[in-house]
Every structure is written in structure tokens, then in C-alpha cells.
Amino acid sequence: MNEGQISDVLTNLSIPKTAATLTLRIIKSFEYRTEKSLVLHNINLETTSVGQLKDIARQAVKTQPGWKPYRNAVLDIAIYPDTFKLYTQAHGSKTTNLIINLDHEDWILDDDSKILAELGFENETEVSFFSRALYDQFKSNPETRWES
Template identity: 70%
Template structure:
């Protein structure tokens, strides 16, 4: 099997994965921006370290200024490569067991593969949205 025949989640080793973090500023306005991290070692990087990598990028990289006002504290698996995606465009509201609560676990221990997508957000805002999952921009269109 050549490299071209491999599924994308197996195309790179666990020591050099590409991850997409969906940085969610607002659930109700569906404000999110993707942060792509390359060459992430899934066997060594922990959940806590991934959070810190994302926070650092938000604070230092250009184009993230509007996102700097939110306290990001929670990661939740969104999808793996070739996996089913949720019908909710901002976050999957089911599967709270996909929330990564243990900052000491490695990403490999959490089941991460190359091209895993994970949401990064404020847990309090998530719980509020989950209780009342209404988007503002849709309500204003009526």
C-alpha cells in the first residue's frame, strides 16, 4: 500500500499529527475560527499542553484579537478523520463524555489521530447554550 492509498488519519505518524482546533467565541452567534496545529506529537502532548498551545496562539498570532476576550478552558472532541459529523454547525451537543476533563492524559490516550478536530471553548458558555440552544442570527432573520 502506497502513501497515497492510506486513509488520512493514518497518513502521518502519531508523533507528527495535524489537528484542527475549533476555537469557539460565541455559541449563539456561531462565531468560531479554526486553528490548525501541525507536527503535534500525540504520544507526548497532554490535554493541558494542547490547551496552553491554543491559548498561546490566540494571544500571539495575528487575526485572533476578537477571540482574546474569552476564557477558554474546555476541549471536546468534534470529529475524527472519516468520522460522522454532527448536524450542529458550531458544536456537538451530545456526547458530553467526549469532553476532555483530564489535563494529564496524552492526546493518544484520548483517542486522537491525525486530522482529529476538537472544539475549544468556555465551559460556562457551553452549558448556557446547551440549556437553551438557540442561535441569535437565525432568530433575527425571521
């Protein structure tokens, strides 16, 4: 490709599955829409499991600057993030719910041993990381409080 030309290769296909960029939406509170995105670079989707991705995320929250308000969530068993759910993939549609998509229960990643590539992960996949107990509670009454 010459300088100044725009590639027609989609970004999710332009990067190999061995060096993908993922965005993890770490959700602290559904009611108050408290979430912060953690961008991870150079993730090998062909060898990284769901469980390993959870460990990477928790370690990043514990050690990286800017995550202090989220550290108690990683340590507190009541709000401990233990579940991933697909939010969107590159060039895909997004939900109208700003915190998490409440439909597509089949997008919840329950098996920690599954390899990300097997689950359809590509470069620029975005997933939510949250407490399943808090998610189930919010889903039964999906009202936000921050607007009140």
C-alpha cells in the first residue's frame, strides 16, 4: 500500500490472532454505571484461555496506576469480578444499554478453560468483566440510580 492510501482490510482482520488488542470493560456497579475500560495489547487469542484473561485483568487492576477505585472490587468477594460477557466485536453493532447488554445470555463466557480464539475473539473484541451475582441482581431490576 502506498503512503496516503487507506487500507480496505478491516482492523479486526489486519492484526494476527497472536497479537490482538482487547478492551475489557471492568464493571464496578451496574446501578451507577460505573465501569472503566482496560485495553490489553498483544494478547495471543490462540493460547490465552478465559481464566488466564481474568487473571491478567485482575492483576492489571491491582498493579496499574489509575485503578485504585477498582482495587476493592478485585479484593471484595461480594463484588469480585468473576464473569466475562461479550459486549461487541470490531465493526459490530453495540447494545443501547451503556453498561452491559442484557440480552444474549449465550454471550456469557462460563468456561474458564476455553481458548479465546475458539470463542470467536478477534482483534478489537470488547468484553464486560463483572460480578455474576451483581449482574443477576441488576438483570432482575435493571434500573440505574445515578440519574436520581
